[in-house]
Amino acid sequence: MKRCRLMLTVTLCLVAAVVSGQDAKQPKKQAAKKKARPNPAMAKVEDVPGLPRVLLIGDSISIGYTAPVREMLKGVANVHRPLTNCGPTTRGVAGIDEWLGDGKWDVIHFNFGLHDLKYMGPNGQNLVSPDKGKQQVPVDEYEKNLRKIVGRLKQTGAVLIWRNTTPVPPGAQGRVVGHSKQYNEVAAKVMAENGIHIHDMYSFVMPRMDEIMLKANVHFTPDGSRELAKTVVAEIKTALKSK
Secondary structure (H helix, E strand, O other): OOOHHHHHHHHHHHHHHHHHHHHHHHHHHHHHHHOOOHHHHHOOOOOOOOOOOEEEEEOOHHHHHHHHHHHHHHOOOEEEOOOOOOOHHHHHHHHHHHOOOOOOEEEEEEOOOOOOEEOOOOOOOOOOOOOOOEEEEOHHHHHHHHHHHHHHHHHHEEEEEEEOOOOOOOOOOOOOOOOOHHEEEEEEEHHHHOOEEEEEEHHHHHHHHHHHHHOOOEEHHHHHHHHHHHHHEEEHHHHHHHH
C-alpha cells in the first residue's frame, strides 16, 4: 500500500512539473509574438484613386520616417516604399527595377549612403572597426552606382528628390565621422549634372544631433524620425506642386 501511495505521489509531482513547465514557456511565446509585430513602414499600401503616387527609397533611416510621412500625407498622396531596407548602392542597382514595378510614379524621394560608407570585415562581418576592414562600397564605386540608379529613375518621368546622407555621430560603430559629408559631396555632383533637387537632410540634422539622434548611433529617436518626416513631407509637397 505504501509503495502504491509513493508511486502515485511521484506521478502527480511529474505531471505538476510538466504543466508548470508549459505555463512557464507560455509568456515567452507571447513575448516572442509581441516582438514579431510587423513594422508599419513595411505595410502594403492600397492606393486611393485620384491621388498622386510617391515612392520612398532608402535604408533604415527612411524606414524610420516612412510611417509618419504616410500619416502626414494622408489624403494628399499614396506613399509607398520597397518592403525592404534598400541598403547600399550595390543593392540599389540590383533591385531598382523591382522596386519601381510597373506603376506610374509622380515623385521619387531616394537616398543611399550610410550602408555604402560603413566598414565590413574580410569575411563579411558587419560594422567592424575601420582599421580591421574596408568600406562596403568605396566612394568611387558609389558614384558609378549612383549614376546607374539615377539613369534608371529618370526613365520614370517622376519628379526626383535626392535626400543626402545624415551625419555619423562620434562613437558610432563601424563608421567614421565625416564620411557622410565626403559621400554627399560626390552625390551632389551627380545630382547637379542630372538636374535633380537635393533635400539637404544632413544640414538639418547637424545642429540637432544630440536632440534627435540616438547616442553613438546613426539612427534616430522616434521623435527624431518624426522631425525628419516633416522635412520629407515639405519636399514632397513642393515637388507635387511643380507637376
